[in-house]
Amino acid sequence: xxILLAEDDPxxxxxxxxxxxxxxxxxxxxxxxxxxECELRAEPYAxxxxxxxxxxxxxxxxxxxxxxxxxxxxxxxxxARDAVPDRVRGLDVGAxxxxxxxxDLDELAARLRALVRRSHGQPQELLMAQDVVxxxxxxxxxxxxxxxxxxxxxxxxxxxxxxxxxRVLSREQIEQQxxxxxxxxxxxxxxxxxxxxxxxxxxxxxxTVRGVGYTVLKTAAAT
Amino acid sequence: MHLxxxxxxxxxxxxxxxxxxxxxxxxxLTWQDASHELDELLDGxxxxxAALLVVQQAREIAHDADRRRSSDGDKDDDDDRTLDAxxxxxxAPSVAFQVxxxxxxxLRSANAPPQPMVDAERGVRQGFTDVILDNTRWRxxxxxxxxxxxxxxVGERAEARNDxxxxxxxxTLWPMALALPLLAAVAFWAIRRGLKxxxxxxxxxxxxxxxxxxxxxxxxxxxxxxxVAQMVAALNGLFERISGLMESERRFTADAxxxxxxxxxxxxxxxxxxxxxxxxxxRRHALQATLAGCxxxxxxxxxxxTLSRLEASAAPPTRVVDLAALARQAVADIAPRALAQGxxxxxxxxxxxxxxxxxTLLAVLLRNLLDNAVRYGPPGATVQVGVAPSSPSRPGxxxxxxxDSGPGLPEGLQEQLGRRFHRPAGQxxxxxxxxxxxxxxxxxxxxxxxxxxRSAALxxxxxxxxxxPG
Numbered sequence: 020x021x022i023l024l025a026e027d028d029p030x031x032x033x034x035x036x037x038x039x040x041x042x043x044x045x046x047x048x049x050x051x052x053x054x055x056e057c058e059l060r061a062e063p064y065a066x067x068x069x070x071x072x073x074x075x076x077x078x079x080x081x082x083x084x085x086x087x088x089x090x091x092x093x094x095x096x097x098x099a100r101d102a103v104p105d106r107v108r109g110l111d112v113g114a115x116x117x118x119x120x121x122x123d124l125d126e127l128a129a130r131l132r133a134l135v136r137r138s139h140g141q142p143q144e145l146l147m148a149q150d151v152v153x154x155x156x157x158x159x160x161x162x163x164x165x166x167x168x169x170x171x172x173x174x175x176x177x178x179x180x181x182x183x184x185x186r187v188l189s190r191e192q193i194e195q196q197x198x199x200x201x202x203x204x205x206x207x208x209x210x211x212x213x214x215x216x217x218x219x220x221x222x223x224x225x226x227t228v229r230g231v232g233y234t235v236l237k238t239a240a241a242t
Numbered sequence: 243m244h245l246x247x248x249x250x251x252x253x254x255x256x257x258x259x260x261x262x263x264x265x266x267x268x269x270x271l272t273w274q275d276a277s278h279e280l281d282e283l284l285d286g287x288x289x290x291x292a293a294l295l296v297v298q299q300a301r302e303i304a305h306d307a308d309r310r311r312s313s314d315g316d317k318d319d320d321d322d323r324t325l326d327a328x329x330x331x332x333x334a335p336s337v338a339f340q341v342x343x344x345x346x347x348x349l350r351s352a353n354a355p356p357q358p359m360v361d362a363e364r365g366v367r368q369g370f371t372d373v374i375l376d377n378t379r380w381r382x383x384x385x386x387x388x389x390x391x392x393x394x395x396v397g398e399r400a401e402a403r404n405d406x407x408x409x410x411x412x413x414t415l416w417p418m419a420l421a422l423p424l425l426a427a428v429a430f431w432a433i434r435r436g437l438k439x440x441x442x443x444x445x446x447x448x449x450x451x452x453x454x455x456x457x458x459x460x461x462x463x464x465x466x467x468x469x470v471a472q473m474v475a476a477l478n479g480l481f482e483r484i485s486g487l488m489e490s491e492r493r494f495t496a497d498a499x500x501x502x503x504x505x506x507x508x509x510x511x512x513x514x515x516x517x518x519x520x521x522x523x524x525r526r527h528a529l530q531a532t533l534a535g536c537x538x539x540x541x542x543x544x545x546x547x548t549l550s551r552l553e554a555s556a557a558p559p560t561r562v563v564d565l566a567a568l569a570r571q572a573v574a575d576i577a578p579r580a581l582a583q584g585x586x587x588x589x590x591x592x593x594x595x596x597x598x599x600x601x602t603l604l605a606v607l608l609r610n611l612l613d614n615a616v617r618y619g620p621p622g623a624t625v626q627v628g629v630a631p632s633s634p635s636r637p638g639x640x641x642x643x644x645x646d647s648g649p650g651l652p653e654g655l656q657e658q659l660g661r662r663f664h665r666p667a668g669q670x671x672x673x674x675x676x677x678x679x680x681x682x683x684x685x686x687x688x689x690x691x692x693x694x695x696r697s698a699a700l701x702x703x704x705x706x707x708x709x710x711p712g
Contacts, residue, residue, distance in 0.1 A: 028511075030534055031535075034508050037519075038511050041518050119503075121507035161252035
C-alpha cells in the first residue's frame with residue numbers, strides 16, 4: 020500500500036518512513052504542507068499520515084483543502100497536540116483517525132490498514148476471494164487453508180486487487196499504488212507479478228479484461 | 243488602642259468612641275460652667291441675705307434704742323434673748339445665719355451653732371470664706387452691720403450646692419446617656435448599610451474558584467460607590483494581567499510539550515525500526531538517528547530550562563566584564579562544531595574591552611547567537627564575532643556583533659523571530675526556535691536593544707547589541 024507521510028521533523032520522518040516500510044507500506048515523505056496538498060491531489064494514495072505543525076501550510080489547512088477538493092483518501096493525523104478540542108477539530112475537519120505522538124509503529128501500521136480497509140468498504144481484517152485468504156497485518160496468504168509464499172511485490176499487488184474486488188484496475192492505476200517515488204517500474208512488471216500470482220494461486224483468481232486491466236471478483240460472486 | 247479586625251467593628255468603635263469622648267467633654271464643660279454660675283448665683287443670694295439681715299438688725303437696734311428712750315429705767319430682758327428664725331422651706335436647713343450684736347448672738351437660724359461660724363482668729367469680718375462645722379463644709383458670707391458692733395454671718399452647706407449641681411448635670415446629661423445606645427444602634431445600621439457594597443464584593447471574591455481570573459461583575463444600577471468601583475476596576479485589571487500571564491504560561495507549556503513530543507516520537511520510531519531491522523547498515527542508521535534524537539531532546543530541555551530561569555529572573559547586578567575574552571571563549575566553544583560543518587569562525591576584537599553587564603547572561607546571549615548562526619548557516623559559511631570599543635563617533639557604547647555569510651533573513655521574518663518555537667519554513671536543521679527566544683529574553687533582562695540587519699562584510703545576518711563600557 021502506498022501512503023503519503025507529511026512530517027517536517029527530519030528524524031521523526033526518517034524513522035516513520037523506515038518503520039512503515041518495514042511493515043509493508045510504500046512511503047512517500049514530504050516535509051511541508053504545500054507539498055502534502057499537491058501530492059494528495061495528484062497521486063492515488065491509499066492513505067496519508069499528516070503532522071499538524073507543518074511549515075508553509077498547516078496540516079489542518081491541508082486536510083480542509085483536500086476534503087474541499089472532494090478527495091476521500093483516509094487521513095491519519097499524527098500530532099503532539101492532545102487536547103480534546105484539538106482532536107475534535109481535527110476529526111471535524113475530516114481526519115479519519117487522530118494519533119498523538121509518540122506512536123508505536125505497529126499501532127500506526129494497524130491503524131493505517133484499518134483506514135484503508137474501511138475506505139474500501141471491507142469490514143473484516145482478512146481479505147477473501149474464492150479460497151484465497153490474505154492477512155494484511157501478518158502479510159500472510161493462504162490458498163484453501165494452506166500457506167502460500169508470496170514476494171512482497173506480489174503480496175502488494177494481490178492486496179490492491181482484492182481491496183478493490185469487483186472493480187477493474189488499469190495497469191497504471193496498479194503501478195501508482197504499488198510504487199513509491201524513486202522506485203524503478205519495469206514496463207511489464209505488473210504482467211510478470213500477475214503471471215506469478217496465477218501460477219501460485221490458480222488461474223481463476225485474477226481476471227484479465229483485455230484492453231482495460233485486471234480484476235478480482237467479489238467473494239460472493241465467486242462462490 | 244487595639245482596633246477590631248472587621249472594618250465595621252473599627253468604624254463602630256471609632257464613631258462611638260469619639261461620640262463618647264465629645265459627650266464626656268461636654269459633661270465636664272457643663273459641670274464647670276454650671277458650678278461657676280451656681281457659685282456666683284448662690285454667693286449673690288448669701289450676700290443678699292446678709293445685707294437684709296444687716297438692714298433688719300439696724301432697724302431693730304434703732305427700735306430698741308427708741309424703746310429704751312421711751313421707757314427709761316425699764317429694764318428689758320428682751321435684749322438678752324436670742325431669736326430663732328423659723329424654717330420656711332425644705333432648702334432652709336441647708337442655709338444658716340447668725341447675727342451678733344456687740345459680740346452677742348442676737349439672731350440665728352435653727353440650724354446655726356451658738357458660737358460664730360467663722361472663728362475670730364481668722365479675722366474675716368467681711369466677705370466669703372469656707373469653714374468646716376460639725377464635719378460639714380459651709381460657705382459663709384460675713385458682713386459688718388451699719389454700726390461696727392453688728393456682725394452677720396450667712397452660711398450655706400457646700401453639700402447643698404453640690405446637690406444642686408448634680409441635679410443640673412443630671413437633667414443635662416440624662417438625655418445624652420439615653421441617646422448613646424440609640425446612637426450606637428443607628429451607627430451600627432448606617433455603617434452596615436454603607437459597607438454593603440464591600441461585603442457584596444467580598445462575597446463575590448470568596449465564592450470564586452481559586453483559579454478563576456474572570457472579571458468581577460459590577461451591577462449597572464450605579465449602586466457601587468466610587469471607592470469600591472475603583473477597587474473593582476483595579477482588581478479586574480489585575481485579573482486581566484494574570485489571565486494573560488497564565489495564558490502565555492499555558493501556551494508555553496503546551497508548546498514545550500509539543501516540541502518535546504516530536505523528538506521523543508522520533509527516538510521511539512527509530513529505536514523500533516532498529517529493533518526489527520535485519521540489514522546492518524539500516525539498523526546502524528536507525529540507531530544513529532536514535533542518538534541524534536536523544537541529543538536534540540537534551541538540547542531542547544536545556545533551552546527550556548534556560549528560558550524558564552530567564553523568565554523568572556529580574557535584572558541581575560552588573561559588573562565589569564571583559565567582552566573580548568568572553569567573545570573568544572564563546573567562539574572557541576563553538577569552533578569544533580562549526581569546523582566539522584566546514585564553516586569558518588573568527589573573532590575581531592581588541593585584546594581587552596571592558597563592558598558593564600552580567601557575565602553569565604552575556605555568555606548565554608553570545609552562545610545562542612553563535613549557535614543559531616552555525617546551526618542554520620550552510621557548509622562553507624563564515625561566522626564572525628566583532629567587538630567594537632567605544633569611539634568618538636559612538637561614545638559611551640561598545641558594540642557586539644555576530645555576523646554570518648548565511649542566507650540572511652527574508653523580509654517580514656524579523657518580527658517572527660523569537661516567537662517561541664517558530665522556525666522558518668523549509669528548515670532542514672532540527673531546532674525549536676527557542677534560541678531566539680532566549681536571546682530576546684536576555685536582551686530584555688540586560689535592557690539591551692537587538693539590532694538585526696544585513697551584514698555589510700559577510701552578506702548574511704548581523705545581530706548587534708550596544709553595551710555600556712566598563
